[in-house]
Amino acid sequence: MKKSKEMLCFIQRKVYNLLMQRVKMVISYDGSDFCGYQRQKNCRTVQEELERALSKLLCTQVSVVGSSRTDAGVHALGQVVHFDVDGFPVERIKDALNSLLPEDVKVVSAKKVKSDFNARFDVQKKTYNYVVTSSLNPPFRKQMTYVSYPLDEDKMLECLELFKGKHNFKGFCSSAAQVKSFEREIMISQVKKRGDKFIFTFTANGFMQHMVRILVGTAIDVGRGKLSLDSVKEALETGERKKAGKTMPPQGLYLKRIYYKQR
Amino acid sequence: MKKSKEMLCFIQRKVYNLLMQRVKMVISYDGSDFCGYQRQKNCRTVQEELERALSKLLCTQVSVVGSSRTDAGVHALGQVVHFDVDGFPVERIKDALNSLLPEDVKVVSAKKVKSDFNARFDVQKKTYNYVVTSSLNPPFRKQMTYVSYPLDEDKMLECLELFKGKHNFKGFCSSAAQVKSFEREIMISQVKKRGDKFIFTFTANGFMQHMVRILVGTAIDVGRGKLSLDSVKEALETGERKKAGKTMPPQGLYLKRIYYKQR
Numbered sequence: 001m002k003k004s005k006e007m008l009c010f011i012q013r014k015v016y017n018l019l020m021q022r023v024k025m026v027i028s029y030d031g032s033d034f035c036g037y038q039r040q041k042n043c044r045t046v047q048e049e050l051e052r053a054l055s056k057l058l059c060t061q062v063s064v065v066g067s068s069r070t071d072a073g074v075h076a077l078g079q080v081v082h083f084d085v086d087g088f089p090v091e092r093i094k095d096a097l098n099s100l101l102p103e104d105v106k107v108v109s110a111k112k113v114k115s116d117f118n119a120r121f122d123v124q125k126k127t128y129n130y131v132v133t134s135s136l137n138p139p140f141r142k143q144m145t146y147v148s149y150p151l152d153e154d155k156m157l158e159c160l161e162l163f164k165g166k167h168n169f170k171g172f173c174s175s176a177a178q179v180k181s182f183e184r185e186i187m188i189s190q191v192k193k194r195g196d197k198f199i200f201t202f203t204a205n206g207f208m209q210h211m212v213r214i215l216v217g218t219a220i221d222v223g224r225g226k227l228s229l230d231s232v233k234e235a236l237e238t239g240e241r242k243k244a245g246k247t248m249p250p251q252g253l254y255l256k257r258i259y260y261k262q263r
Numbered sequence: 264m265k266k267s268k269e270m271l272c273f274i275q276r277k278v279y280n281l282l283m284q285r286v287k288m289v290i291s292y293d294g295s296d297f298c299g300y301q302r303q304k305n306c307r308t309v310q311e312e313l314e315r316a317l318s319k320l321l322c323t324q325v326s327v328v329g330s331s332r333t334d335a336g337v338h339a340l341g342q343v344v345h346f347d348v349d350g351f352p353v354e355r356i357k358d359a360l361n362s363l364l365p366e367d368v369k370v371v372s373a374k375k376v377k378s379d380f381n382a383r384f385d386v387q388k389k390t391y392n393y394v395v396t397s398s399l400n401p402p403f404r405k406q407m408t409y410v411s412y413p414l415d416e417d418k419m420l421e422c423l424e425l426f427k428g429k430h431n432f433k434g435f436c437s438s439a440a441q442v443k444s445f446e447r448e449i450m451i452s453q454v455k456k457r458g459d460k461f462i463f464t465f466t467a468n469g470f471m472q473h474m475v476r477i478l479v480g481t482a483i484d485v486g487r488g489k490l491s492l493d494s495v496k497e498a499l500e501t502g503e504r505k506k507a508g509k510t511m512p513p514q515g516l517y518l519k520r521i522y523y524k525q526r
Contacts, residue, residue: 030402075402098399106399136361136369139293139338139517143402254402 019087024113025064025094027081029105031074031250032142038069046070046105050081053100058088067119067258068126071209073250075143078108078127078257082119119258125187126207127256130200130216130248144197145252149224151198156191156223160200162232163189163215170239172215173208174247182208182239191219201256210247218245282350287376288327288357290344292368294337294513295405301332309333309368313344316363321351330382330521331389334472336513338406341371341390341520345382380523388450389470390519393463393479393511407460408515412487414461419454419486423463425495426452426478433502435478436471437510445471445502454482464519473510481508 027050035043039051047066054062064081085093093110101107131144134151163186170182188203200216218235221227227245235243290313298306302314310329317325327344348356356373364370394407397414426449433445451466463479481498484490490508498506 028399028401030404077400077402103404104401106401108399136291136371137340138291138367138369139340139406141293141366143406 020115021085021087021090021112022115022117023083023085023090023093023110024117024119025081025083025110026108027079027105028077028108029075029079030142031070031072031076033104034072036070036072036074037066037076037079046076046079049102049105053097054083056100057093057096058085060086065119067123068207068255070253070255071250073142074253074255075251076255079255080119080258080260082113082117117260122260123206123258124261125203125205125259127188127201127203127259128207128212129254129256130202130212131197131252131254132200132216132220132248133197135196142251145249147220151220151223152225153191153193153198153223155225156198156219158229159219159222159232160189160191160215162229162236163202167236168239169208169211169236171235171241171244172211172218174210175241177209177211179208184208184211189215212253213248213250214244214246216252217248220248221245283378284348284350284353284375285378285380286346286348286353286356286373287380287382288344288346288373289371290342290368291340291371292338292342293405294333294335294339296367297335299333299335299337300329300339300342309339309342312365312368316360317346319363320356320359321348323349328382330386331470331518333516333518334513336405337516337518338514339518342518343382343521343523345376345380382521385523386469386521387524388466388468388522390451390464390466390522391470391475392517392519393465393475394460394515394517395463395479395483395511396460398459405514408512410483414483414486415488416454416456416461416486418488419461419482421492422482422485422495423452423454423478425492425499426465430499431502432471432474432499434498434504434507435474435481437473438504440472440474442471447471447474452478475516476511476513477507477509479515480511483511484508 029046034046037046039045039047047064050064051062062083064083067080070076090110090112094107097107132147133144134147136146166183166185168182169184184204184206186202186204188201191198191200202212202215218232231243292309297309300309302308302310310327313327314325325346327346330343333339353373353375357370360370395410396407397410399409429446429448431445432447447467447469449467451464454461454463465475465478481495494506
């Protein structure tokens with residue numbers, strides 16, 4: 001009796017593994033009305049909305065693993081999640097899920113990947129954008145941050161140059177950041193002027209809590225003449241938060257793209 | 264006794280006229296949470312918010328006259344209003360009012376103008392923009408309209424060319440439009456591709472209710488191959504609404520700029 005039960009379980013697992021598909025999904029959302037990406041009690045999150053829609057679609061409890069825990073108010077154009085689905089045709093997931101999801105979160109693409117793909121742990125690098133504007137622009141007040149003072153582009157570029165490479169970024173993250181190491185490598189650190197906007201771009205092998213918002217705040221404090229490049233260098237050398245610039249608000253920040261290791 | 268009362272009133276009017284200043288104000292707003300520009304009962308409007316803030320600032324009931332009655336969901340970057348203020352320094356109005364206004368409506372500029380300037384009746388021409396995107400983009404879903412089908416830019420340009428000049432636009436406005444004449448003159452009617460966006464621009468001596476949204480809907484129906492240029496020509500000749508294209512949703516529409524007659 002026991003042996004036949006074991007055999008049944010074995011067969012079930014085999015069948016499940018044959019049917020089981022790991023799905024990598026790129027999603028985009030407006031962070032304005034979310035308490036952030038990661039599920040939490042008594043507060044609306046992106047993960048919760050995704051899992052609710054997926055569980056409804058697949059008639060079973062589904063958990064998703066996301067690459068990045070974006071904060072409240074932070075937008076995503078290319079957040080990546082993975083989950084497992086048993087038998088449902090993957091090519092139908094995008095449209096089916098989009099009809100179940102609320103307006104402020106949508107699936108950009110969904111595809112089958114290798115069963116050991118992990119949206120969180122296989123990340124090679126990430127790109128974030130931050131947008132500031134010098135125009136009082138109410139229709140876009142949740143999409144970019146208004147800055148009333150003039151900014152010197154060259155000074156900001158000098159500051160952004162300092163961030164490139166491997167550094168201890170302890171001075172450039174929230175004191176609440178729970179990490180083993182503060183070392184990160186920044187490959188791209190730049191700003192471009194587009195009309196009345198400055199668009200910042202950062203690509204790194206990882207970011208800590210509030211890191212992009214502090215990098216931008218530091219470049220802006222330098223660009224307005226409030227902070228010296230020497231102070232920024234000190235922040236990088238000593239890890240002192242107060243030597244770096246202010247933390248910018250979340251609404252100008254976009255998780256743009258996640259790059260994965262080639263395997 | 265009667266004569267001295269008359270004299271007093273005369274002096275008061277003279278003093279009032281000396282102190283009275285007409286102010287022309289450019290304002291910008293996010294139309295998403297408004298029932299439109301014009302004051303109405305039991306529904307939040309831009310005019311109501313402006314008049315509430317102005318009345319608070321100036322300690323007296325103030326009425327504003329706006330150039331355009333934008334619909335619910337329609338944004339403005341350059342709506343113009345006028346009002347009269349008695350003695351308050353005009354150069355302080357912008358900042359003082361912005362501190363009293365809600366986040367979704369702000370003053371861009373305020374300046375003293377001639378006492379007979381009228382924001383509504385002195386309009387020479389207006390410019391509207393409409394933005395559509397081919398990307399599912401939740402952070403910008405209230406700032407542009409998502410179009411899932413491919414659009415032929417050349418075909419749209421051919422269609423937009425037909426709108427230029429003086430025409431009877433009866434076929435291109437809401438049946439609820441209350442106007443004496445349906446004739447309008449369109450000076451600019453164009454579309455430009457910017458990445459995954461199409462940005463439409465229209466400049467005319469006036470627009471009727473829903474007119475820009477129907478002009479864009481018509482160009483889009485032509486651009487996707489659903490409507491022929493002949494049908495558009497017929498709509499212009501006969502004034503038949505059903506020969507023109509669909510009415511686009513309000514959220515991609517921006518009142519960009521109002522031009523006034525030189526006097």
